[in-house]
Amino acid sequence: MQDTILENKSETIASSSSTSAKPKLGFLGVGWIGRNRMEVIANNNAGEVAYVSDTAPQNAEEALKSAPNAKQVGSLEAMIHAPEVDGVVIATPSAFHAEQSTLALEAGKSVFCQKPLGRNAEETRRVVDAARKQNKLLGVDLSYRYTEAMQQVYKVVQSGELGQIYAIELVFHNAYGPDKAWFYEPKLSGGGCVIDLGVHLVDLALWTMNFPAVKEVNSHLYSKGKPISMAEGKVEDYATASIALETGTNIQLSCSWNLPAGQEAIISATFYGTEGGVALKNVNGSFYDFVAERYYGTKSERLSSPPDEWSGRAGVAWAERLAKGEGFNEEAEEFVKVAEVLDKIYGR
Ligand SMILES: NC(=O)c1ccc[n+]([C@@H]2O[C@H](COP(=O)([O-])OP(=O)(O)OC[C@H]3O[C@@H](n4cnc5c(N)ncnc54)[C@H](O)[C@@H]3O)[C@@H](O)[C@H]2O)c1
Structure with missing residues (x-):
């Protein structure tokens, strides 16, 4: 290790x-x-x-x-x-x-x-x-914390070199859905794509930022294209959320199951600061292969590449x-x- x-x-x-x-x-x-x-x-x-x-x-x-x-x-x-x-x-x-x-x-x-x-x-x-x-x-x-790409992202953010981080964009679209029935039963799963996939991203954002207090959360949940609330006894297969931190940073989260994403998965966690950006991104729609990229205006630098046996x-x-x-x-x-x-x- x-x-x-x-x-x-x-x-x-x-x-x-x-x-x-x-x-x-x-x-x-x-x-x-x-x-x-x-x-x-x-x-x-x-x-x-x-x-x-x-x-x-x-x-x-x-x-x-x-x-x-x-x-x-x-x-x-x-x-x-x-x-x-x-x-x-x-x-x-x-x-x-x-x-x-x-x-x-x-x-x-x-x-x-x-x-x-x-x-x-x-x-x-x-x-x-x-x-x-x-x-x-x-x-x-919390397996994604341990990817080499996320370790690089964490290091950049923690170094302070991005200046004031004001925006974090989190995405986890899984073009498939879970294949086990219990995932779709809210009493057994606790929810849909947010608790299944979003949990990783919310953790990545808060962990990287040293767990600042959360001020406000707004969200929209969908099932099969229709807006839902948890009270309906359904699990969401698409969700967006806006999470405002006390530090002033805003987190935007989107996650889904069965999205027509044009590839198997779209996974990313991007941190934007006054002095630049850094991101974890999957490559070629993969669930397993990630890169870390550092952004300087229109320029991008690769910080880590697959293969990485993180599982x-x-x-x-x-x-x-x-x-x-x-x-x-x-x-x-x-x-x-x-x-x-x-x-x-x-x-x-
Ligand atoms: N950390 C990650 O990145 C990650 C990825 C995938 C799944 N998961 C989580 O792992 C968990 C399992 O998912 P999975 O896809 O492996 O499911 P799975 O259905 O393949 O495995 C669950 C196993 O538990 C057994 N089981 C059921 N009830 C049991 C009980 N009461 N006592 C003992 N065994 C019991 C089942 O027979 C089955 O073999 C889920 O909570 C899922 O959210 C985490």
């Missing part, structure tokens, strides 16, 4: 429990993302895959093919009551994240959970409070921090701040 600018940004309290050099981990939910994160952690030698659990036994069996020494168990409870387990990696459908994370934390395990940590700010707050109370390391898979890096970083014995970190409050902005976008 590259030496990222993501580690040890704020106060860390050493965990009270002992941790081994290579933490023993339980993996709960090993579908598409869960299996990928498990394999990346194992391939990077950042953690030992001790347990695997999934309500679909065939998914657990598939996962065991790449973790032959792991034990398959029937539930989260079986993992969290195993004294040798240091942490639990959760990649179940979003509705379960907060409850499962809280259970694991209350049992004294550290947690790395898929985004969103909760379906709303209240759920998210509950998990963060449990991590604080137990002094356990809580990570969320799963956030989980590796969490496991490495766990191995060092890290406990609760104040950074976890950032998960609540992002969830609060999402609640405002949804008008709840």
Whole structure:
């Protein structure tokens, strides 16, 4: 793992429990993302895959093919009551994240959970409070922070060389929609493209700007071309939002599923300041390939280019921090701040 600018940004309290050099981990939910994160952690030698659990036994069996020494168990409870387990990696459908994370934390395990940590700010707050109370390391898979391109963008913004940053433009259009039914059920997903894709972008903008206070949020949500509100029991497949920060910076967000985008995906986060701009952008409609570009008036300079194996890096970083014995970190409050902005976008 590259030496990222993501580690040890704020106060860390050493965990009270002992941790081994290579933490023993339980993996709960090993579908598409869960299996990928498990394999990346194992391939990077950042953690030992001790347990695997999934309500679909065939998914657990598939996962065991790449973790032959792991034990398959029937539930989260079986993992969290195993004294040798240091942490639990959760990649179940979003509705379960907060409850499962809280259970694991209350049992004294550290947690790395898929985004969103909760379906709303209240759920998210509950998990963060449990991590604080137990002094356990809580990570969320905010995977785009760990792209090389975003690391470059972060460095430029943090250096101050862009002057006063007054505008941030965020875009995440996915020309496909999720292929699992629960994504379209607001009670299970917490929302549509905003909580699925927008969550990453809102996090990128606030993180890069050091999480300034949010003054005002206005938004428009659509489903199949018609304006909707969350109260209708539908999830949005297109959304725009304007987020005004107390610093005077304005954030414009657009995100969607199934947009006729002319390519598979359009993903970008662009920061404009009085002295220039910088952007993270996907290339050729790719979900995986990103560049960072620095803008000087009409001129542009490339700061980073693919290839970049970023998938799963956030989980590796969490496991490495766990191995060092890290406990609760104040950074976890950032998960609540992002969830609060999402609640405002949804008008709840
Ligand atoms: N960080 C990212 O960039 C990123 C990218 C994609 C998806 N995700 C998130 O990952 C999560 C999973 O998405 P996915 O596409 O892998 O879904 P998936 O359906 O492929 O995987 C979910 C797995 O959880 C299992 N499961 C369901 N309920 C369970 C329970 N109660 N206990 C244990 N296992 C259970 C399912 O059988 C399945 O194997 C979602 O919350 C999604 O938002 C994050």
